[in-house]
Amino acid sequence: MSADIRVRNLVKHYQVADREGGLRKSLRSVVRRRHRSVRAVDDITFNVQPGEIVGFLGPNGAGKTTALKLLSGLLHPTDGEATVLGFIPWERRREFLSQITLIMGQRQQLYWDLPALDTFLVNKAVFGLRDADYQESLGLLVDLLDLDEILTKPVRQLSLGERMKAELAAGLLHRPRVLFLDEPTIGLDVTMQQRIRDFVTRYNATTGATILLTSHYMADVNALAERVVVIDHGKLLYDGPLSGLIDRYAPHKTITLRLERPVERRDVAAFGEVVEADDLQVSVRTDKAQAASVTARMLAELPVADLSVEDPPLEYVIDQVFHRRES
Amino acid sequence: MIGRLARIAGAYFRSALQEEFAYRGDLFGNVIRSVLNLGTAIGGVAVIFSHTETLGGWTLGQTLSLLGIFVFVNGFVAMFMSPSLNRVVEEVREGTFDCVLMKPVPALFLASARRFAVWHVSDIVLGAIVLGVALAGLDVRASGWGVLLFVALLACGVAIVYAIWLALTTLVFWFVRVANVTMIFNLFFQTGRYPIEVYPFWLRQLLTFVFPVAFVTTVPAQAVTGRDPSWLVWIAPVIAVVAVLAATRFWRFGLSRYTSASS
Numbered sequence: 378m379s380a381d382i383r384v385r386n387l388v389k390h391y392q393v394a395d396r397e398g399g400l401r402k403s404l405r406s407v408v409r410r411r412h413r414s415v416r417a418v419d420d421i422t423f424n425v426q427p428g429e430i431v432g433f434l435g436p437n438g439a440g441k442t443t444a445l446k447l448l449s450g451l452l453h454p455t456d457g458e459a460t461v462l463g464f465i466p467w468e469r470r471r472e473f474l475s476q477i478t479l480i481m482g483q484r485q486q487l488y489w490d491l492p493a494l495d496t497f498l499v500n501k502a503v504f505g506l507r508d509a510d511y512q513e514s515l516g517l518l519v520d521l522l523d524l525d526e527i528l529t530k531p532v533r534q535l536s537l538g539e540r541m542k543a544e545l546a547a548g549l550l551h552r553p554r555v556l557f558l559d560e561p562t563i564g565l566d567v568t569m570q571q572r573i574r575d576f577v578t579r580y581n582a583t584t585g586a587t588i589l590l591t592s593h594y595m596a597d598v599n600a601l602a603e604r605v606v607v608i609d610h611g612k613l614l615y616d617g618p619l620s621g622l623i624d625r626y627a628p629h630k631t632i633t634l635r636l637e638r639p640v641e642r643r644d645v646a647a648f649g650e651v652v653e654a655d656d657l658q659v660s661v662r663t664d665k666a667q668a669a670s671v672t673a674r675m676l677a678e679l680p681v682a683d684l685s686v687e688d689p690p691l692e693y694v695i696d697q698v699f700h701r702r703e704s
Numbered sequence: 705m706i707g708r709l710a711r712i713a714g715a716y717f718r719s720a721l722q723e724e725f726a727y728r729g730d731l732f733g734n735v736i737r738s739v740l741n742l743g744t745a746i747g748g749v750a751v752i753f754s755h756t757e758t759l760g761g762w763t764l765g766q767t768l769s770l771l772g773i774f775v776f777v778n779g780f781v782a783m784f785m786s787p788s789l790n791r792v793v794e795e796v797r798e799g800t801f802d803c804v805l806m807k808p809v810p811a812l813f814l815a816s817a818r819r820f821a822v823w824h825v826s827d828i829v830l831g832a833i834v835l836g837v838a839l840a841g842l843d844v845r846a847s848g849w850g851v852l853l854f855v856a857l858l859a860c861g862v863a864i865v866y867a868i869w870l871a872l873t874t875l876v877f878w879f880v881r882v883a884n885v886t887m888i889f890n891l892f893f894q895t896g897r898y899p900i901e902v903y904p905f906w907l908r909q910l911l912t913f914v915f916p917v918a919f920v921t922t923v924p925a926q927a928v929t930g931r932d933p934s935w936l937v938w939i940a941p942v943i944a945v946v947a948v949l950a951a952t953r954f955w956r957f958g959l960s961r962y963t964s965a966s967s
Contacts, residue, residue, distance in 0.1 A: 451802055452963055467963070474808035486803040488719060490726045495719050502715035503807050505708060531726070 381555055381587040382425035382448060387457035389418040389443055417443035419611030425589060430581055432602030433591040436699060440611040441591040445557045449479040461555055475504060478553040482560035485544055487532045493543035494528045497550055504551040511550065518546040521576050538569035558590035562597055574600045595691035609699055627694040630668040633660045634675065635683040648675055712809060713817045720820035734823035742830050745771055745897060760901030765842040767899065770925035772835030774896050777920055779827025781865055787819035789873045796876045812955055844930040854928040860944035861920035867947035868915065870955055877958035896921040916943055
């Protein structure tokens with residue numbers, strides 16, 4: 378099976394005007410702009426197979442959005458190659474644009490003063506959808522996103538989460554085979570984030586669409602993507618299963634104890650790095666390989682009331698990835 | 705292709721209608737604005753003609769015909785052109801222009817035929833009425849060819865306005881904030897209220913060759929009021945075609961710059 382998304386040594390540099398603070402320097406920049414070249418995407422190579430969900434991870438400004446824009450045809454690369462569904466994205470062919478979608482959490486296409494349904498009808502014409510196909514897509518999306526109440530209210534009266542749901546539907550009516558989702562849950566409350574996540578999973582399962590998503594909510598990536606691609610400063614740092622990322626960058630377990638009575642801190646520190654310590658609650662980080670023996674020793678030597686062993690939170694893992702790169 | 709684009713434009717137009725119906729107050733505001741604008745314009749012409757018989761060689765009736773054409777074209781532009789093109793400026797600044805580029809439809813089409821300010825229909829209607837009344841008073845006999853020529857010249861004028869506005873809009877790809885573009889445009893466009901002959905030599909040249917407002921009102925008015933058509937009549941189609949081609953090329957150039965330079 379050939380890859381839906383194929384990226385080879387993709388590079389994107391762009392010029393940004395360097396503006397310094399202060400009136401005098403601003404004044405000077407009116408006449409003479411100093412430009413600086415930013416390597417937003419720097420020699421990235423990866424494939425995405427049909428039906429896969431891949432999470433794009435990286436801090437702000439890492440180049441995630443630039444990469445998505447390249448792959449959806451909004452930008453021309455400085456160098457390198459990419460194909461999506463066999464098309465070169467930046468040629469922006471109609472057949473290509475009809476089969477993909479780019480949904481950005483911070484940009485909206487819905488008519489503000491009209492019910493979302495009206496935007497849908499415009500998109501139906503724009504994508505040249507036949508009535509039957511449109512009805513079928515709409516039915517599926519209404520079902521998966523629970524849109525019944527939402528579609529007939531003017532968009533300006535919707536909550537942020539409802540708007541995002543309508544926005545997703547607007548971007549998916551034409552049944553794209555490849556979805557680029559840029560921060561689809563940004564700014565939403567936890568429950569709504571969860572619902573959007575569930576939707577993405579179910580949509581993927583129902584339609585078999587290939588999904589590449591960025592997010593800086595680790596919960597998104599955790600729930601959605603079995604495979605992650607980590608980039609920072611435009612470079613690809615890791616590409617593989619999420620569990621592998623944890624093994625490689627944070628091979629730790631966190632053991633949390635509830636104690637029957639307070640103990641000396643150094644008695645606990647003997648078991649590993651103390652992450653958190655209250656009177657009766659202590660968390661210790663230990664090597665993954667030794668987690669079992671450390672646990673046994675703790676149970677034997679400390680007044681343990683309760684004990685749990687956990688993988689480190691993904692935030693911590695990512696932190697380690699970027700930290701290690703810098704040091 | 706044409707049929708498909710027409711269907712898409714139709715869908716956008718329907719949405720625009722629905723949007724406008726959401727704010728009914730705009731209808732009354734616009735009608736009042738149209739009437740007031742027209743009143744002042746006619747008043748201005750009346751004041752001028754209380755001192756003189758002709759204006760740059762144009763009689764009162766001919767000048768009013770020209771004013772009718774101006775109001776008509778102004779309304780047409782405000783209804784069909786400026787909403788879409790102004791929207792492009794906003795979208796580039798806000799970043800939502802990306803959503804436009806993701807549609808499987810030529811960007812130039814979406815930039816030009818997506819938004820409509822429906823209530824400006826009041827200007828179009830009033831302009832047509834003024835033209836009709838003024839012409840009735842002039843006693844010109846319109847032949848079939850005359851009408852055809854007039855419509856063709858009017859179309860050339862509208863095409864020229866479109867080209868100018870598109871070119872000005874395209875500047876947004878370099879400067880991002882180009883709200884003043886509308887002001888510059890209007891400054892020149894408003895000179896079309898009067899026949900080009902009233903302006904000094906240098907401004908006439910400017911309004912003929914650089915910012916060709918002459919072709920928008922003066923030239924069609926010459927044709928329809930039975931004035932001796934100047935040689936400009938014959939180059940109007942040429943100017944229109946050249947202007948539109950140049951503007952669309954410039955647009956493509958700006959767009960390619962946008963897609964290769966923005967972050």
